[in-house]
Amino acid sequence: GFYGVCTNLESTPEEIVKINQRRWEIEETFRILKSEMRTRPVYLQKDERIEAHFLVCFLSLLTYRLIEKKIDESATCFEIIQTLREMRVLEATNEGYIPTYTRTDLTDKLHDVFGFRTDTEIVPIKKMKKILKEVKKHK
Numbered sequence: 001g002f003y004g005v006c007t008n009l010e011s012t013p014e015e016i017v018k019i020n021q022r023r024w025e026i027e028e029t030f031r032i033l034k035s036e037m038r039t040r041p042v043y044l045q046k047d048e049r050i051e052a053h054f055l056v057c058f059l060s061l062l063t064y065r066l067i068e069k070k071i072d073e074s075a076t077c078f079e080i081i082q083t084l085r086e087m088r089v090l091e092a093t094n095e096g097y098i099p100t101y102t103r104t105d106l107t108d109k110l111h112d113v114f115g116f117r118t119d120t121e122i123v124p125i126k127k128m129k130k131i132l133k134e135v136k137k138h139k
Helices: 012-033 046-071 077-086 105-114 126-137
Strands: 089-092 096-099
Touching: 012 046, 046 077, 046 105, 077 105, 089 105
Parallel strands: none
Antiparallel strands: 089 096
């Protein structure tokens, strides 16, 4: 099939295609914010709370985009967010953390690109603190 673009830009066809691609990415970003990040509706009254809400949403979007690039865009937005929401661990008193999620190709890829595992064993408290310290260092 063919796709036509009508514009008043005085650019080469290649530049126009690039610009149009960026527009699509911006539209996708708003869709992700509205649907996956649940930015709307906002039931807040004070300006500072509204701004804080959208700051958290923006930081969530930034985090998502960084993860998306790290895994070479190999999963959809829904798959990434759903997987992260389900990656929970249970704290076993004085032992550590036990994974309570199902291991998948995506969880394996996330573990590989970020350099730690939480899915194959009980993670001792000391090791979990080290993982969290490393995550904070990369922020």
